[in-house]
Amino acid sequence: MILDQFRLDDRVAVVTGAGRGLGAAIARGFAEAGADVVIAARTESDLRQVAEQVAATGRTAHVVVADLADPAAISGLADAAVQRFGRLDIVVNNVGGALPRPLLDTSPDDLAEAFAFNVGTAHALVRAAVPKMLATAGTGSIVNITSTMGRLPGRAFAAYATAKAALAHYTRSAAMDLSPRIRVNGIAPGSILTSALDIVAGNEPMRTQMEQATPLQRLGDPADIAAAALFLAAPASSFLTGKILEVDGGLIAPNLTIPLPDL
Template sequence: MQDNQFDLTGKVAVVTGASRGLGQYLGRALARAGADLVITSRKLGDLTPFKEEIEALGRRALPLELDLRDEASIRAMAPKAIKHYGKIDVLVNNAGCNVRKPAVDITWEDWNLVLDTNLRGSFFVAQAFAPHMIANGYGRVINIGSVTSVFGYAGIGPYCASRGGIKQLTMSLADEWGVHGITVNCLAPGWFKTKQNAVLYENPEWVEYLKDRIPLKRPGQPNDLNGAIVFLASDASAYITGQTLLVDGGISTGAIRATTAKK
């Protein structure tokens, strides 16, 4: 057994949606623990600053284009990643989106956008890497879920459906791929201010309400996911699969409004 089970030196991790936000928090943590990265965005140019940051840490970073709503894009990305490094050890299915509207106003297109991106997209990215991981007898798939994987919030129905689905998908893939040495877990962050939800944080009343509902009394900060992502990507979690790990300051002990509108 290696001395430091959390060491990712020599491992290669794919992080989808690494042009900003949580994808960068997660990628940075993995690189600091020793991993080389594949980073994705719909726009290659948006990955340049992060690629440079990872290289400054002494790690390698391969930027690749990926649109989760486009099957051909998913099928093209995985072979490029595998060919470049010769192997992929870790997949972090992070890219995703949200639509905040009352359920009665959700359109067919809103539903498709969120479910296609968050749930269908994550499944097919995992599927694209699975034959390679199966052949290697090793893999760590980490699906990014949310508190909404385990709780339902008003105003984000499709998102909650997609994140609940991610939790169930995680368990199904864990059951199917465990025999091949692949673990599949769900990392479920609580509330982190990013582009996806920044508009909510413009309302001080809502921010106070949010903080009040979080037992640790603050939203998540960029480094708050570091321990969990490195743990799930490393040999330290070798006997853990199919699980959902909430990193949420404890908010999953209670409930919150997910929009600024009062009920």
Template sequence: MNPQATESVLDLFRLTDSVAVVTGAGSGLGAGFACALAEAGADVVIAARRRDRLDAVARSVTERGRDCLVVPTDVTDPQQCDALARAAIDRFGRLDILVNNAGVTHAAPATRERPEDYRAVLDVNLFGAYWAAQACARVMGPGSSIVNITSMLGLVKSVLPQAAYSSSKAGLIGLTRDLSNQWSGRKGIRVNAIAPGFVDTDMIGEMSAETLAAFLHDCSLGRTATQRELDAAVVFLASRASGYITGSTLAVDGGTSGH
């Protein structure tokens, strides 16, 4: 009999006694990911540029019975990413999970997009994810997991002119594959990504019905994703339940990228 067969399959999803870092955790998806990881049993280190937003998220994490460390961080600065990883080790003695969620967007016609705007998006979405992964991988042990939050726009065309955002997210998918190849076998660190589709957030309230319909035109499910659906994907890739998955990008987009 397989000795692992005595363990409940649900136990594979538990993150009890793990320590997770979430970047871009001050609001939106990142705040939700921090709370979901805490619900699964992890202590959480939350990072973003604005301290005031992080404090509110920290209260939500501790309400779920887990410890939370607030570390204001600008992921575009490699030294601040190093300090973030060190803070996790100093506080908890270990670091098991990184959720690379920090991101910004910009929409402009390609012939009118300013160089500084294009660079600013890549600086956070792609370079920032790399610096955070570098810093955390230096202190992570075997069995750890990095989850990069990319986008379906790294896989399919955008309704809006978003060259900077789309290229940064496509680059993050390539980075995921390469870091997995470098670290999974040698260091025992799995590296995966999720590519969310259009998510039910506050931005929907600012969007016209026509634009929303255009975004959902190729979505097989015909609706936006919920935060909890993305939470479940992050917990899955962070946990032992995905122990034989690395270098993969999981599309959580209602079937949009399947067209």
């Protein structure tokens, strides 16, 4: 049955930044498809809530409270998966981000920090996870969460966009290094209604403007990204590696412009 190709029965996934937003939706979606999950973030109360939602599906979530900007903390998640569940099949590198800032106010340190948080964290977990995947499952799937801003230029996003573009190319490069046993793909979300867009959700004119600038005439839901992550993690995508799925409502230009003055 074709739907069986979207099952993750008895597989084990690590999802970073899983206390809310995209990471939480992905963890819940994986559990609904049959997986146990290691969920990691800084806020324990958020993680406990997600763990309860996972338990309601009949699966188990192992909570790890950690500062995921620390490469040592993030690399330890692979060990946590094997110690708790005995195997590791899937990694979702979701943690990341950087605040918008005008280009001339963006220091070299700002750029380095954005790269470290968005690319360095992913690499740390990949390096730790791949040996565990090969030893316990024999194969694996890695899903990196990039951003539509990694391919669409916009003012004030130099650090964030550059880091996400680097993560997209890291995905393609890692896929070549880790083939054929480990698949590496990415998702480039557009504007998704998570807490990062609270200011938009509460501002009707701004939300309407963004929706009208999106070909599908709506903003994304975290479930849209969870569904894409499930596809990339599951056997359904077994002939896919080194690719970035653009889950963005059809954007060909940013749908939100930060009103910075010309120089």
